[in-house]
Amino acid sequence: MLEYARWKYILVAVVLALALLFALPNVFGDDPALQVARKDHAPITTDVSHEVEAFLKERNVPYVKSYIDNDRLMVRFANVDNQLAARDAVNAKYAGTYITALSFAPRTPAFLRALGLRPMPLGLDLRGGLYLLYQVDVNAAVNQALEGYAQDARRALAAANIPFKDVTAVALGNDKIPNAVRVVLPPQADLTAARTAVNQALQGLSLSTENLASGSAITGVMTGAQIRERQDYAIQQNITTLRNRVNELGVSEPIVQRQGIDRINVQLPGVQNSAEVKDILGRVATLEFRLEDMQNNPLEAAQTGRAPLGSKLYTKTRFGRPVLLKREVIATGDQLTNATTGQSQEGPAVNIKLDARAGENMLKTTRANLNKRMAVVLIDKRRETIEVDGKKVTRDVTDEEVINDATIRGVFSNQFQITGLGAAEARDLSLLLRSGSLATGIYPIEERAVGPSVGRENIQKGVTALLVGMAGVFLFMAIYYRTFGLVADLVLLANVVLLTALLSMMRASLSLPGIAGIILTVGMAVDANVLIYERIREEVRKGVSPQAAIRAGFDKALSAITDSNITTLIAGVVLWIFGTGPIRGFAIVLTLGIATSMFTSLMGSRALLTLMYGGRRKIARLSI
Amino acid sequence: MEFFSHQTRYPFMATRKVWYTLSAVLMIVSLASFFTRGLNLAIDFTGGVNAEVNFTHAADVEAVRAKLVAAGFHEPQVQRFGSSQDISIRLPPDPKQSAIEVRARLEGAVKSLDAGAQVAQLEVVGPQVGSELKTSTVWALFFTLLLIFIYIAFRFHTWRLSLGAIFAVLHDPILVIGFFSLTQISFDLAVVAAILAVVGYSLNDTVVVFDRIRERFETNRRSAPDVVLDESINQTLSRTIMTKLVTSIVVVALLFLGGPVLRGFSAALLIGIIAGTYSSIYISSAIALDFGLNAEHVFPSVKKDALDHLP
Numbered sequence: 001m002l003e004y005a006r007w008k009y010i011l012v013a014v015v016l017a018l019a020l021l022f023a024l025p026n027v028f029g030d031d032p033a034l035q036v037a038r039k040d041h042a043p044i045t046t047d048v049s050h051e052v053e054a055f056l057k058e059r060n061v062p063y064v065k066s067y068i069d070n071d072r073l074m075v076r077f078a079n080v081d082n083q084l085a086a087r088d089a090v091n092a093k094y095a096g097t098y099i100t101a102l103s104f105a106p107r108t109p110a111f112l113r114a115l116g117l118r119p120m121p122l123g124l125d126l127r128g129g130l131y132l133l134y135q136v137d138v139n140a141a142v143n144q145a146l147e148g149y150a151q152d153a154r155r156a157l158a159a160a161n162i163p164f165k166d167v168t169a170v171a172l173g174n175d176k177i178p179n180a181v182r183v184v185l186p187p188q189a190d191l192t193a194a195r196t197a198v199n200q201a202l203q204g205l206s207l208s209t210e211n212l213a214s215g216s217a218i219t220g221v222m223t224g225a226q227i228r229e230r231q232d233y234a235i236q237q238n239i240t241t242l243r244n245r246v247n248e249l250g251v252s253e254p255i256v257q258r259q260g261i262d263r264i265n266v267q268l269p270g271v272q273n274s275a276e277v278k279d280i281l282g283r284v285a286t287l288e289f290r291l292e293d294m295q296n297n298p299l300e301a302a303q304t305g306r307a308p309l310g311s312k313l314y315t316k317t318r319f320g321r322p323v324l325l326k327r328e329v330i331a332t333g334d335q336l337t338n339a340t341t342g343q344s345q346e347g348p349a350v351n352i353k354l355d356a357r358a359g360e361n362m363l364k365t366t367r368a369n370l371n372k373r374m375a376v377v378l379i380d381k382r383r384e385t386i387e388v389d390g391k392k393v394t395r396d397v398t399d400e401e402v403i404n405d406a407t408i409r410g411v412f413s414n415q416f417q418i419t420g421l422g423a424a425e426a427r428d429l430s431l432l433l434r435s436g437s438l439a440t441g442i443y444p445i446e447e448r449a450v451g452p453s454v455g456r457e458n459i460q461k462g463v464t465a466l467l468v469g470m471a472g473v474f475l476f477m478a479i480y481y482r483t484f485g486l487v488a489d490l491v492l493l494a495n496v497v498l499l500t501a502l503l504s505m506m507r508a509s510l511s512l513p514g515i516a517g518i519i520l521t522v523g524m525a526v527d528a529n530v531l532i533y534e535r536i537r538e539e540v541r542k543g544v545s546p547q548a549a550i551r552a553g554f555d556k557a558l559s560a561i562t563d564s565n566i567t568t569l570i571a572g573v574v575l576w577i578f579g580t581g582p583i584r585g586f587a588i589v590l591t592l593g594i595a596t597s598m599f600t601s602l603m604g605s606r607a608l609l610t611l612m613y614g615g616r617r618k619i620a621r622l623s624i
Numbered sequence: 625m626e627f628f629s630h631q632t633r634y635p636f637m638a639t640r641k642v643w644y645t646l647s648a649v650l651m652i653v654s655l656a657s658f659f660t661r662g663l664n665l666a667i668d669f670t671g672g673v674n675a676e677v678n679f680t681h682a683a684d685v686e687a688v689r690a691k692l693v694a695a696g697f698h699e700p701q702v703q704r705f706g707s708s709q710d711i712s713i714r715l716p717p718d719p720k721q722s723a724i725e726v727r728a729r730l731e732g733a734v735k736s737l738d739a740g741a742q743v744a745q746l747e748v749v750g751p752q753v754g755s756e757l758k759t760s761t762v763w764a765l766f767f768t769l770l771l772i773f774i775y776i777a778f779r780f781h782t783w784r785l786s787l788g789a790i791f792a793v794l795h796d797p798i799l800v801i802g803f804f805s806l807t808q809i810s811f812d813l814a815v816v817a818a819i820l821a822v823v824g825y826s827l828n829d830t831v832v833v834f835d836r837i838r839e840r841f842e843t844n845r846r847s848a849p850d851v852v853l854d855e856s857i858n859q860t861l862s863r864t865i866m867t868k869l870v871t872s873i874v875v876v877a878l879l880f881l882g883g884p885v886l887r888g889f890s891a892a893l894l895i896g897i898i899a900g901t902y903s904s905i906y907i908s909s910a911i912a913l914d915f916g917l918n919a920e921h922v923f924p925s926v927k928k929d930a931l932d933h934l935p
Contacts, residue, residue: 125885133753445752446749447746447747447748448747449727449745449746451742451743451745457883458883469874472874476869476873477870512885513886516878516882516889519874519875519878520875520878523871524825524871527871531832531863534862534863534866537862538859541631559835560831560832563835564832567827567828567831568821568825568827568828569824570768570775571820571823575817583813583814583816586817590821
């Protein structure tokens with residue numbers, strides 16, 4: 001008797017139905033599209049979409065449809081020419097308010113979209129775009145922290161009137177990387193007093209003293225955990241900054257991710273001009289908090305071009321007039337731990353948090369300078385490629401801009417608010433503050449650019465190979481195993497659908513090796529069916545009855561199937577862990593494909609075969 | 625339809641010396657080629673620049689090369705690629721050049737020959753990234769083999785069967801690498817992925833054969849080991865050939881239709897599948913046999929005293 005538990009039938013049916021639903025968005029294809037977003041990041045409303053549609057009609061740029069997705073407006077076009085024409089038109093008219101980006105919009109019908117079902121996102125090698133791998137100089141970040149400690153130690157020693165020879169960052173241990181601060185004192189110095197003095201300045205470091213031939217020294221070492229924390233912070237800040245800058249570029253669906261210990265992976269679909277992009281992304285920005293010089297007249301200094309002693313003149317400011325700021329820096333960007341928009345009694349405000357050391361500095365400064373003014377300077381270092389005499393020249397440019405100038409209303413240490421701003425101003429300022437809180441540069445170590453036509457070609461080739469491969473397998477199985485072969489073909493089809501559904505659900509990016517992985521899974525999935533069918537043939541040859549033969553085939557083949565898939569699974573998992581980019585896509589497909597193929601060949605085939613042969617009383621011959 | 629309508633009886637074990645020789649020759653050739661000629665490593669591993677340029681008219685390879693040298697690139701490799709208008713350029717890594725400048729200079733050089741030329745694809749890999757990839761590839765291969773060895777040790781309780789399986793697992797990647805070394809096809813990261821997949825996949829057959837061997841020994845302790853091994857291979861032959869044939873159909877489709885990006889990948893898969901099938905059928909069991917495999921090892925027998933106490 002050939003039977004199959006009813007709940008198993010239901011399971012198979014439910015899984016297949018769900019798989020079909022999730023895989024469905026992938027069949028519709030996509031259109032070239034224009035993505036429109038607001039510069040101030042507010043969500044797009046329907047009147048904006050009407051406005052843009054009317055504008056395109058007026059300019060005679062035909063579009064297929066427009067809809068709002070993820071707070072952005074997507075306008076679909078029939079071809080790339082229309083898409084480009086629309087982009088140029090919209091950019092010309094709305095440059096100040098909206099940012100546009102070229103993209104591809106899937107033709108998924110609205111009801112599927114409403115359910116949250118989307119097709120698989122395409123990787124860069126299938127879409128075209130730019131991939132950049134940035135190296136973050138984490139050692140520079142640690143160095144910066146050490147310099148900060150050194151500066152504080154110098155100040156503390158000077159305040160306690162203890163003469164010192166030198167305070168520098170040094171490298172202890174096996175790497176040549178600086179990880180400690182050393183205070184070198186002359187022979188006659190009071191070591192105990194010095195130690196007390198620097199205790200506060202070097203708080204958190206593990207201190208040790210030693211006697212040198214030329215005097216004595218106090219060394220404060222950063223622990224491994226502290227170093228890692230500083231490095232992590234540097235990377236996180238860089239990631240946030242890159243994300244902000246990437247958003248400014250107006251790229252659709254960009255990816256900015258940490259890769260490894262000290263690298264950042266940036267993927268920009270649809271972007272072709274890498275020079276411009278790298279210039280924008282590679283900017284180094286710092287912040288400085290300084291007191292305003294209330295005694296001297298900035299306009300006078302601007303006219304003569306000379307700033308009085310102890311001050312610095314800034315001509316580029318957000319509020320139009322030049323300003324004189326004191327030379328001493330109260331806090332720097334890397335000491336900023338957070339800057340968010342918030343509310344105060346006077347309206348929108350920016351909440352600022354500094355780290356402990358900056359907090360102390362701020363406390364001292366605000367206590368001594370109530371009702372005086374304090375300013376924030378944004379320093380932007382970037383690399384510019386310009387034309388000089390027809391040749392392209394790359395140079396480093398430093399921009400200094402005073403982005404805020406406010407009165408110190410109260411005494412505060414590490415948490416305070418900047419008020420008196422409009423809502424948009426507050427948002428801008430907090431963004432700038434966050435993006436400016438970096439001093440370490442990043443530089444690209446890997447770059448891959450894929451043109452959009454190459455991307456389309458790759459998809460076409462991949463899909464063709466998949467269809468031809470599947471057709472070949474289908475035909476072969478049908479001829480070699482007859483009806484059972486057709487059953488295997490159906491099961492294979494279900495396998496591909498299930499795999500597609502899983503990948504769509506996971507939102508895993510599909511790459512060209514990923515498509516190859518699907519093709520390979522098709523070939524490997526047949527293995528299980530072949531094992532079962534060859535066993536069935538053997539049993540029939542031995543003279544076992546048809547239905548018993550089918551059952552025996554499944555039972556005996558089970559252990560071989562599970563075993564034989566494990567080794568491929570091992571390879572897939574190792575590749576998943578070690579792989580990056582498109583290769584990881586391949587590994588994911590391979591591993592998932594094994595799981596789905598086991599499900600469909602074991603449960604799916606059995607359900608189908610039992611349905612076909614289970615009920616019948618007498619079967620003369622198996623069509624296998 | 626059936627290829628094997630009746631049980632086959634090929635004498636695999638009896639002829640095993642022939643297969644050993646063949647394998648030995650192939651492996652020696654592969655290793656020799658690898659150590660002398662080496663692999664044609666892609667920029668994934670060496671670092672450097674890869675670019676594809678579409679010209680609006682047929683391009684002169686020499687002229688392009690001259691322009692690139694004039695632009696300050698040294699040792700550019702310029703080749704035709706597909707149609708006469710498509711050129712592929714490969715530049716060795718240069719630590720002095722930044723990735724930012726490369727594109728600008730490349731475009732400048734190319735556009736001075738043909739204003740409409742387009743850089744369709746550009747890849748710049750820093751030398752450090754390349755060497756890191758080499759290291760992580762070796763680790764990946766090592767881990768895969770290690771995990772597979774552990775699995776084999778657990779699965780086949782006797783070390784003789786394990787040895788046969790391990791040999792097959794090592795044999796296949798060596799042949800694939802030898803193939804790439806002899807043909808100097810570009811060896812990139814995708815090829816490594818294919819090799820790992822092959823390593824995992826080719827063990828399938830060995831597992832199936834060994835499973836059958838256990839089954840046969842379980843029911844039939846008295847036959848000589850070489851007979852049992854022969855029978856096992858013959859009985860699983862149809863299944864082995866069928867599966868590999870079907871997988872080859874899809875890989876061939878990928879090879880011819882998948883485009884240049886996947887060419888190395890598909891070639892590695894195809895060679896790996898062929899090598900894997902061959903080693904599963906002809907080599908794994910033979911090795912187990914030559915190390916003295918018999919029924920005792922697979923199924924330790926019940927103590928004879930128990931039987932003697934029966935009346």
